[in-house]
Amino acid sequence: MYMYRYDEFDRQMVRARVAEFRSQIERRISGALTEDEFKPLRLMNGLYLQLHAYMLRVAIPYGQLSSRQLRTLADIADKYDRGYGHLTTRQNIQYNWPKLSEVADILDDLAGVEMHAIQTSGNCIRNVTSDPFAGVAADELEDPRPTAELMRQWSTFHPEFSFLPRKFKIAITGSPNDRAAVFFHDIGLRMVRGANGAPGYEVIVGGGQGRTPMIGKVVRDYLPRGELLGYLEAIMRVYNLHGRRDNKYKARIKILVHELGLEQFKAEVEAEYTRKPQTDVALSEAELARISAYFALPDYDALPERSETFETARASDPAFAQWAGRNLFTHKQPGYAAVTITVKRVSGEPGDVTSHDMRAVADLADTYSFGGIRVTHEQNLVLADVRKDDLYDLWKGLVVAGLADANKGLISDIIACPGMDYCALATARSIPIAQAISTRFADTRRQEEIGPLAIKISGCINACGHHHVGHIGILGLEKAGEEFYQITLGGDATQTAAIGERAGPGFSADGVTDAIERIVEHYLDVRDDGETFLETCRRLGPETFKEALYADH
Amino acid sequence: MPKKPFVPKVVSANELHSGETIYLTASGWSPDIAAAVIGFNAVAAEGLLQRALTEPHLAVGPYLIDVALSDDGHPEPVRLRERMRINGPSVGALNGPPPVSARSRSAAA
Known part of the structure; x- marks a missing residue:
């Protein structure tokens, strides 16, 4: 498996962190610690307290897993939880039912396969995310994973950036087609080339969703590769100094930029950036080469582009x-x-994977894809390196x-946050809405006829389900004790x-699916x-749908 | 403007070890809201909350929730969120048995 491996320092650091927690x-x-004292400590270790139970969010750096790690995640689901986990919109996985007294054992098991729950909560730089096809995409300028790993190493436990005004999320793509x-x-960050062809980054700051959605703004068209960390530190310092700490709803960097x-x-x-020496x-280049070596190409067979086996099947x-x-x-x-393995079954819970699913995917990854798996921010899984000759057997x-399920990018490939079925912040349920929509549009021929259509559902204004960027977004709220959307x-x-x-005006839970239809x-x-759908929406404007949407409402 | 009538309240929290939903009773904590002690006025409700705050090693984050009384006098949450906390997730055969609170409630019904 071609991914970053811990060195001895990493191992000691993670083990020490588990012992401390x-x-x-x-x-x-x-009783020696009160909840007020304990809460910031547990949040530094990915442990939340939700509606019905604790929730442990496990980091999957830029979404990359080995089959061994995925099997351990399955074992944890069976041993400590209820036999399943939930893939998140930041390429992580979370467990919904851990017991407080068993969390350290879970973290020990994770440490055994070079995993942890660091940078999955709290006001720090969170787990860096990237393109699920990083390193293999035909449209890619450069593999973003070495940079993502570099930023992970730089940001983990960075003393200056461990108590930011608010959480801080970084994503990187090596392709002009942003996934x-x-x-x-x-x-x-978008990987680009400078005028002289030298590699570097376009730097975008201040994007985000939540209650104040904003599109990020370009602060540097081209930043030479060697200057990345120094420039990121300059951004973080400006944010740390000027970002608001008096109001959590105005504390993200997007508000500062605005x-x-x-x-x-x-x-x-x-x-x-000019003030501080960046040395x-x-x-x-030597350090980048050291990290890049972990992401060397697998031992691909020399094959023709066209596979007769695949075409025949x-x-x-x-x-x-x-x-x-x-x-x-x-x-x-x-x-x-x-290959994308969508975790969007008809009437299923988006992103929920059972231990059985995890072991099956781990086995298939070993057989067909060099033992590697990626988690996507769309709550699916990817096997990145499959011979076309093997696709039929894999399928x-x-x-x-x-x-x-043959529904990648279709109307039933829905992103949904946990919503009020689990989340302490939610104002309405998300998952049942996704289930109802996927049931209504279960016919795959109808889905194909409709074509690409991204529905994204959030159960509150915090927008973890990315509703702001859905071709059709659905936001669940509560009004007079009832859900509406x-x-x-x-x-x-x-x-x-x-x-x-x-x-326009919202819909009751019962009315949402009809409205989507x-x-x-x-x-x-x-x-x-x-x-x-998106092209039509742009050509005619969203208002074109209003008459149809509210005709009988 | 006339003063709004007081809505009866009970104290809810999450149990320390499991995070499960629990309610303050006359003698401790229970996952069954039917066993909760009800504050029928602001002073009584505040007194319940203060009592709950003295047991932080058992119950995490105690707070008052609005309840209505059923025909048989049992408290029932007014807000959707609190109804969800009683019943557990509404989705997923994957979720295993519902929390004790839901089981004991349905057993009592």
């Missing part, structure tokens, strides 16, 4: 053809493909495992970033040939 838990249980939502992060204005913010960052964090098996037409992604290595394995239209998480516009039917009526 074990002691803190014991002191909490004995990491970099315009909706506190810092987004209030200062882009030019003033840039001036502050550049002044800070201590300047990136040497596709021609003879319509179900396989449908899946292959939807869930494959173009690989940069001839004769290979990247048959997925069918047996119940993981062969606002619909937004035209959001876009990619390089053509847009925040969805509210369609009215939107979809209107789209099918008015679309031009080959036009996606």
Whole structure:
């Protein structure tokens, strides 16, 4: 498996952290620590207290897992939880039912496979996210994973940035086709080339969702690669100094960028960057080469781009053809493909994976994809390096495992936060709405007819379900003791970033699915040939849907 | 403007070890809201909350919730969130048995 491996220092650091937290838990249980004292400590270790139970969020750096790690996650689900985990919109996994007294044992088990729950909560730099096809995408300029790993090492336990005004999220893409939502992060990075062809980054700051959604703004068109950490430190310092700490709802960097204005913010960052010598964090080519070595290409076979085995299977098996037409992604290595395993079963809970699912995927990864798995921010899994010759066998394995849904990017490939079924902050349920919609549109032929359509559902204004960037966004709120749902239209998480516009008055839980269907039917009526939902929405404007949406409401 | 009538309240929290929903009773804590002691006026409710705050090693984050009384006099949460806390997740055969509070409540019903 071609991914970063701990060195001895990493191992000691994580083990020491587990021992420290074990002691803190014991002191909490004995009563030596109050909850007020314990809460910030548990949050530094990814442990939340939700509606019905504790929740432990485990870090999956830039979404990369080995099959061994995935099996351990399955074992933890069975041993300490209720046999399943939940893939998150930041490429992590969380368990919904751990017991406080067993959390340190879980963390010990995780440490055994080089995993932890650090940087999954609290006001620190969170787990860095990236393109799930990083390193294999045919459209990629450069593999973003070495930079993501570099930022992970730089940010973990960084003493200056452990008590920020608010949480801080960084995402990076190596492709111009953004699959990491970099315009909706506190810092987004796009790998680019300078005028002389030298590698570097476009730096985007101040994006985010939540109650004040904003599209990030470019503060540097081109930052030379070696200057990355120094420049990031300058941004973090400006934020740490000027970011608001008096009001958590105005504490994210997007508010600072907005209030200062882009030019003033840039001036502050550049002044800070000029002020401090950067030699201590300047990136040497040797260090980058050391990290990059962990992400060397696997031992690919030399294959022709076209696989007769694959083409024959596709021609003879319509179900396989449908899946292959939807869930494959173009690989940069001839004769290979990247595969998305959608965790979006009809009537299922988006992103929930059972221990059985995890072990099945781990086995398939070992057989067909060099033992590697990626978690996507769309709450799916990816096998990144599959020979086209093996795709039919892989698909048959997925069918047996119940993981062969051919719906990547379609209306049933829904992002949904845990919502009020689990989350202490939620104001309405998300998962049942996703289930109802996926049930209504269960017919895969109908889904294909509709085409690409991203529905994203949040159970509160904090927008963990990314509703602002859904082509159709759904926000759950509570009104007079009942759930109701606002619909937004035209959001876009990619390089053509847009925040969805509210369609109008909200709908009851019972009325949402009908409302979505009215939107979809209107789209099918008015679309031009080959036009996606988002393209239609942009051409005609979101208001075109209002009449259809509220005609009988 | 007429003063709003007082809404009866009970104290709820999360149990320290499991995080499960619990309620303050006359003698301690219970996962069953039917056993909760009810504050029928502001002074009584505040007194219950203060009592709960003296047991932080048992119950995490105690707070008052609004309740209505059923025909048989049992408190029932007014807000959706609190109803969810009684019943557990509404989704997923994956979730295993519902929390004790839901079981004991349905057993009592």
